Amino acid sequence: MALPEDDPATASAEAVAEAPLVEAPADTVAGEVVLRLTDVVKTFPGVRALDGVQLEVRAGEVHCLLGQNGAGKSTLIKVLAGVHQPDSGQVEWRGEPATFANPQAAMKAGIATIYQELDLVEDLSVAENAFLGHEYRNFGFVRRGRMARHTRQILSRLGHGEIPPGRMVRSLPAAGKQIVSMARALSHEARLIIMDEPSAVLAHDEVGNLFRIIRELTAQGIAVIYISHRLEEIREIGDRVTVLKDGRTTAANLPARDTPTRDLVSRMTGRTIEYVFPDRPTDDSAGADLLQVQGLTRTGEFADVSLNVRAGEIVGIAGLVGSGRSELLETIYGARLPEAGTVQMDGKVLRPGVGAAVRAGMGMAPEERKSQALLLGEPIYRNVTLATFGRYARLGFTNAAKERAEADRIAETLELRPRDVDRPVRTLSGGNQQKVVVGRWLLGGTKLLLLDEPTRGVDVGARAELYQVIRSLAAQGVGVLLVSSEVPEVLGLADRVLVMREGRVVREAAAGELDENTVLDLVMAGSLMEGAPA
Amino acid sequence: MSDATPTPTATPERPQLPAQSPPVDPAETAVADNKAGSGRKLSWWRGDGGDGAKRNLGLIGVLAALIVVGAITKPDLYGDPNWVWNNVLAILQLASVVGVVTVGMTFVIIGGGIDLSVGAIVALAGVWCTTVATQSYGAGGMIFTALAVGICVGLVNGVLISYGRLVPFIATLAMLVAARGLAASISNKQTQVSSSTFINDIAARKVIGIPILVYILGAVVLAGWVVLNRTTFGRRTIAVGGNPEAARLAGINVRRHTMLLYALSGLCCGIAAIMLTSQATSAQAAMANLYELDAIAAAIIGGTLLSGGRGTIVGSLLGVIIFATITNLFAINGLSIEAQNMVKGGIIVAAVLVQQFQFKSVTRLLARNRVTTAT
Numbered sequence: 001m002a003l004p005e006d007d008p009a010t011a012s013a014e015a016v017a018e019a020p021l022v023e024a025p026a027d028t029v030a031g032e033v034v035l036r037l038t039d040v041v042k043t044f045p046g047v048r049a050l051d052g053v054q055l056e057v058r059a060g061e062v063h064c065l066l067g068q069n070g071a072g073k074s075t076l077i078k079v080l081a082g083v084h085q086p087d088s089g090q091v092e093w094r095g096e097p098a099t100f101a102n103p104q105a106a107m108k109a110g111i112a113t114i115y116q117e118l119d120l121v122e123d124l125s126v127a128e129n130a131f132l133g134h135e136y137r138n139f140g141f142v143r144r145g146r147m148a149r150h151t152r153q154i155l156s157r158l159g160h161g162e163i164p165p166g167r168m169v170r171s172l173p174a175a176g177k178q179i180v181s182m183a184r185a186l187s188h189e190a191r192l193i194i195m196d197e198p199s200a201v202l203a204h205d206e207v208g209n210l211f212r213i214i215r216e217l218t219a220q221g222i223a224v225i226y227i228s229h230r231l232e233e234i235r236e237i238g239d240r241v242t243v244l245k246d247g248r249t250t251a252a253n254l255p256a257r258d259t260p261t262r263d264l265v266s267r268m269t270g271r272t273i274e275y276v277f278p279d280r281p282t283d284d285s286a287g288a289d290l291l292q293v294q295g296l297t298r299t300g301e302f303a304d305v306s307l308n309v310r311a312g313e314i315v316g317i318a319g320l321v322g323s324g325r326s327e328l329l330e331t332i333y334g335a336r337l338p339e340a341g342t343v344q345m346d347g348k349v350l351r352p353g354v355g356a357a358v359r360a361g362m363g364m365a366p367e368e369r370k371s372q373a374l375l376l377g378e379p380i381y382r383n384v385t386l387a388t389f390g391r392y393a394r395l396g397f398t399n400a401a402k403e404r405a406e407a408d409r410i411a412e413t414l415e416l417r418p419r420d421v422d423r424p425v426r427t428l429s430g431g432n433q434q435k436v437v438v439g440r441w442l443l444g445g446t447k448l449l450l451l452d453e454p455t456r457g458v459d460v461g462a463r464a465e466l467y468q469v470i471r472s473l474a475a476q477g478v479g480v481l482l483v484s485s486e487v488p489e490v491l492g493l494a495d496r497v498l499v500m501r502e503g504r505v506v507r508e509a510a511a512g513e514l515d516e517n518t519v520l521d522l523v524m525a526g527s528l529m530e531g532a533p534a
Numbered sequence: 535m536s537d538a539t540p541t542p543t544a545t546p547e548r549p550q551l552p553a554q555s556p557p558v559d560p561a562e563t564a565v566a567d568n569k570a571g572s573g574r575k576l577s578w579w580r581g582d583g584g585d586g587a588k589r590n591l592g593l594i595g596v597l598a599a600l601i602v603v604g605a606i607t608k609p610d611l612y613g614d615p616n617w618v619w620n621n622v623l624a625i626l627q628l629a630s631v632v633g634v635v636t637v638g639m640t641f642v643i644i645g646g647g648i649d650l651s652v653g654a655i656v657a658l659a660g661v662w663c664t665t666v667a668t669q670s671y672g673a674g675g676m677i678f679t680a681l682a683v684g685i686c687v688g689l690v691n692g693v694l695i696s697y698g699r700l701v702p703f704i705a706t707l708a709m710l711v712a713a714r715g716l717a718a719s720i721s722n723k724q725t726q727v728s729s730s731t732f733i734n735d736i737a738a739r740k741v742i743g744i745p746i747l748v749y750i751l752g753a754v755v756l757a758g759w760v761v762l763n764r765t766t767f768g769r770r771t772i773a774v775g776g777n778p779e780a781a782r783l784a785g786i787n788v789r790r791h792t793m794l795l796y797a798l799s800g801l802c803c804g805i806a807a808i809m810l811t812s813q814a815t816s817a818q819a820a821m822a823n824l825y826e827l828d829a830i831a832a833a834i835i836g837g838t839l840l841s842g843g844r845g846t847i848v849g850s851l852l853g854v855i856i857f858a859t860i861t862n863l864f865a866i867n868g869l870s871i872e873a874q875n876m877v878k879g880g881i882i883v884a885a886v887l888v889q890q891f892q893f894k895s896v897t898r899l900l901a902r903n904r905v906t907t908a909t
Contacts, residue, residue: 335783358785366783373783375776377844382769387784389769396765440784 031059033095034192034223035080035111040089042075049075050086051247057192062214062224064234064256067244067268073227076244077194080225081113082106094191104133112185113194116201118177120169127151127165130183154183158213175206182213193217194225199233200456211237231261243267277492278471280511287311289347290479291362291448293332296341301327302503305341309448309479314470316482316494316511318519324503325483326367329450332481333357333364345448358387363441364450365434367483373437374425381407381421383436388444410439414469431462438469448479455489467493487519589837593852596885600859607867621862623745629858630751631656631809632828633851636836637758638802639829640850644762645795646775646842647702651691652803653825654713659683659807660817661717664726673732680811681804687713688800692793706796710826718819725818728811736812747809754805759847771795776843831878832857835885856881 035057042050050072057063067073078084079091082100091098093109100106106113120129127144128135130151136143151165160179163172169180178198185193195214199207214224214237228234234241238256242249243264251267291309296302302324309315319325330336332343334350334357343350345360366372374383381400384407385392392399392406407421414435416428425436434454441449451470455463470493474480484490490497491511499507499514499522507514507522605612612618635652642649662668663680671679687709694705728734736746762768770791773781782788806825811817832853838845857878864874 333783353787354782355785355787364783371777372779374780375773375843378772378776386773386780386786390766393766396767398764398766398769 031061031221031223033057034059034093036090036092038090038092040076040079040086040091042079042084042086049247050079052249053089053244053247054249054252055242056253057223057225059191059223060218060221061239062218062226062237062256064238064241065225065227065244066234066241066264071244071268072247073244074196075247077113077115077196077225077227080106080111080192080194082111107188107190110189110191111194112188112190112192114178114181114185114196114198116196116198118181118201120177120180122170123168125166125168126155126163126172126180126183129169129180130154130165130187132184134188150187151183154186155179157186157216158182159216160213174201175209178202178210179213182217190222192223192225194227196227198226199228199230207233231264278468280471280495281475287477290345291332291481292342292344292347294342294344296328296331296338296343298327298331298336298339300503302331302500305500305503305505307481307498307505307508309481311447311479312474312477313496314474314480314482314494316484316490316497317500318484318487318490318497319500323500325500326452328500329364329452329481329483330366333362333450335364361445361447362450363387363446363448365437365441365452365454367452367456369430369433369437374433376426377424379422380411380416380425380428380436383425384410384421384439385443387440391444406443407439410442413442414439415465429462431458431466434458434462434466435469438466442473446478448481449473451480451482453484454482455484455486487516491516491519590846590849590852593836593849593856593885596881597852597856597859600856600863604859604863604866607863611866621866623743623748625855625858625862626748626751627745628861629854630745630747631806631813631822632825632832632857633751633854634754634802634806634809635822635825636829636832636850636854637754637847638799639826640758640833640836640838640845640847641762641771642702642795642799643830643833643838643840644775644842644845645771645792646778647695647792647795648706648830648840649688649691649796649799650703650706650826651687651709651713652799652829653822654710654717655684655687655800655803656807656810656822656825657817657819658687658713658717658720659804660811660821661721661726661819663807664728664811664817665720669729673730676728676730676733676811677808680807681801684800684802684804684807685797686800688797688803689793691800692796695796696789696792714819721817721819723819725816727816733808733812734815736809737815738812747813750805750809754802755847755851762847767791767794772843774842828854828857831882835882853885856885 033056035055037053037055040050040053040055041048053072053076055063055065055076065073065076075084079086080100082103082105085099085101091100093111098109100109100111103113121132124132127147127150131147136146136150148165152161155161155163155165158179160176163176163179169177172180178201182193198210202210211233214226218224226234226238234256241251241254241256241259241264243251243254245268251263254264287310289308290311290313291307293305293307296305305328307315317325317328327336331338334343334352334354337352343357345357345362348360350356350360370376375386381404382389385403388406389398389403392402404421408419410416411419411421416432416435416439425433428436438449438451438454449470454466454470458466470480470482474495482490482494491514494511497507497509497511497514497519498505499519501522611621635656639649639652659680662683663676668676668679691702691706691709694700695702698705736750739746741749762771770781770786773784773786774788774791774795778788806822807817810821814821833845833850834840834853835856836846836849836851836853838850860878860881861874864870864877
């Protein structure tokens with residue numbers, strides 16, 4: 001697909017007009033161009049990860065990078081961070097052609113990257129982390145005092161002078177760790193900081209704090225590349241937006257505030273999708289009580305939670321990270337032992353342990369796909385049948401042919417791409433990996449599905465498909481208990497909503513009776529996260 | 535199985551969700567077997583990793599190189615087919631005892647653990663089955679005792695590790711020390727001679743020209759391959775070693791399975807104890823010294839990932855045979871044990887280096903092929 005710059009005719013009149021051609025207004029982006037990528041291509045075995053990327057970043061701007069999972073954002077970041085080297089195309093850094101042979105070279109040149117999984121050493125202090133790899137030293141001895149002073153300086157530059165440089169990073173909350181990552185970037189005198197979904201690990205009020213820091217950085221002339229799935233954040237913090245799709249730039253330098261959402265989404269997907277939730281059934285089709293939870297308690301996680309899920313019903317739990325919702329789900333599933341309370345399936349109290357829960361017909365898609373749900377190196381079919389391979393076996397002998405056939409049926413139903421069940425799961429995109437995890441429980445009589453953040457890291461198109469899958473499961477009589485930190489998702493998908501705050505259910509209502517603002521108010525009322533930096 | 539018929543399900547325009555399939559009826563699967571096949575040919579011999587099979591080619595290359603070295607250093611011996619055949623049998627016989635131990639070790643390592651106590655278990659089982667009291671029950675009693683001791687000690691390891699939450703390294707290190715101690719105290723530090731001709735004949739006899747020990751190795755390897763690649767036990771082993779949390783949340787009883795893995799390793803040690811006792815026609819507390827290192831090294835150069843989740847039985851067998859071939863090579867050239875150990879160390883490092891390189895290029899190759907065939 002030709003870039004709009006090359007061929008303005010491709011931009012349809014009503015959709016994006018000439019937006020891609022328009023340079024952002026001069027008042028928002030005053031600085032000179034620090035980074036310019038022209039036709040950057042990077043191929044991996046089997047994938048053309050970057051297929052002609054254009055990017056222009058100016059000093060002092062927040063440049064947002066938008067794109068679905070698999071669009072090439074991660075690869076692009078790694079090229080800029082010196083992890084990968086481009087196959088062809090030009091990288092111009094501060095006016096001169098540049099190649100970064102390794103991450104150290106990129107750091108030295110002034111490009112710092114803050115990855116989603118913060119790469120801090122938990123058992124070193126804040127100062128040691130900030131200066132990791134380039135400590136001040138004399139004859140091999142680290143000059144701790146000087147390092148601590150400089151760290152304190154940087155931290156106050158970030159507006160967080162209250163974090164003690166000597167504190168162990170392990171003891172900091174997620175937001176604090178992120179600030180240490182930024183301190184490290186500044187310790188390298190970075191001119192460009194790349195942030196990969198920095199808000200994903202943060203609670204709502206901490207995001208505001210992050211934005212304040214970003215504004216201070218840009219005010220000092222530092223450029224920021226900001227990656228996020230959340231459009232409202234891009235609107236708030238971004239100056240310009242570059243959209244990637246299938247490894248190409250489909251739109252460059254769109255004004256972040258004024259470009260209509262529909263245009264951005266259509267640039268990402270080639271189609272116009274908002275959150276599309278399937279219709280709820282009009283009649284009350286839910287059946288008898290499937291799951292009954294009474295007075296479930298684990299100290300410090302949640303207290304006295306009672307809820308029920310009926311067959312064919314989708315119950316959503318809204319709450320922030322840390323509200324106890326994931327722990328609740330795992331306790332219901334038998335993966336954690338409750339201190340008090342009972343879990344009943346079909347009126348029978350469950351014995352402790354995951355095995356009993358699975359036998360009673362429960363299935364769970366946990367929060368962390370990669371670390372909790374998948375055997376990444378194993379083929380797709382074995383991941384799909386991980387919970388059921390015993391049922392296809394005879395006398396202890398597995399039936400690989402049957403498993404492949406069943407997995408292929410699931411792959412077809414869920415429109416898994418690519419539909420090759422012998423491929424390692426590692427090679428799939430996030431959305432498709434999630435389909436594998438959910439698909440696991442479509443095999444063999446699952447009556448209740450527990451979904452923990454089913455759409456985290458899943459792109460817009462795959463989300464709609466997942467919603468469809470969840471709804472049709474319910475239509476077949478499966479009960480669904482859904483946890484999500486995205487309020488619109490809970491409200492749009494669930495029939496009934498429980499709002500959790502600090503380990504307690506504070507409101508229960510039919511989804512139709514609640515709106516996003518009400519839920520957000522409930523979720524965030526009172527004191528929020530403890531330990532969040534002031 | 536070879537012809538891949540397309541799945542007979544009629545495909546509607548938008549595929550419907552499958553009706554919740556009830557727990558599978560065995561009779562149904564039997565029928566479904568023939569229809570199954572998602573467009574890919576399934577070979578009955580295909581093991582777990584398609585890559586694993588390719589990695590084993592490298593090991594066969596190493597083996598070939600060793601044979602070439604042998605042929606160069608002793609051309610006169612290698613010119614005699616009779617001698618070569620007998621030498622091959624000698625190598626296999628040399629590999630048989632450690633080979634059996636290595637099969638158990640491979641399961642433990644794939645399952646994410648390590649068993650340092652195998653040598654000590656072999657010694658304890660050997661000593662226990664040759665006490666005067668045990669020998670009074672005859673060969674059957676001796677075999678039963680050796681296997682039972684192996685399984686029980688393995689179970690103790692397993693219980694300590696999975697329910698006592700000890701680190702496998704620590705638990706089996708403790709067992710290494712304790713089991714040798716127990717063996718020394720049972721035998722009173724004496725060598726116990728086996729008076730059972732049945733036991734002693736195992737190592738002495740041949741059937742159709744091949745030593746019985748080699749048959750035992752073959753049987754254990756075959757059983758190990760089938761269990762790892764074709765049974766739910768094997769599948770659970772890979773799942774538990776590859777991602778214990780995912781296995782647990784999929785309803786697999788990770789702790790029980792971990793315990794069983796050590797029991798399996800113990801069982802293999804029990805079998806090895808009988809073989810070794812038969813070879814020496816006696817047992818003593820110092821027997822099977824450092825077998826744990828030989829077994830771990832063989833599994834590692836055989837491509838088993840020390841962090842778990844990946845490995846092959848055939849690779850481990852090749853690892854054992856390579857070590858036995860080196861020993862044999864040094865023996866026929868009259869070289870010292872010391873030099874031999876240095877070469878073995880070098881081989882371990884070299885094999886792992888080569889495999890890493892090879893594995894990368896193989897994955898690359900596979901991925902490249904996919905581009906052309908997929909979509």
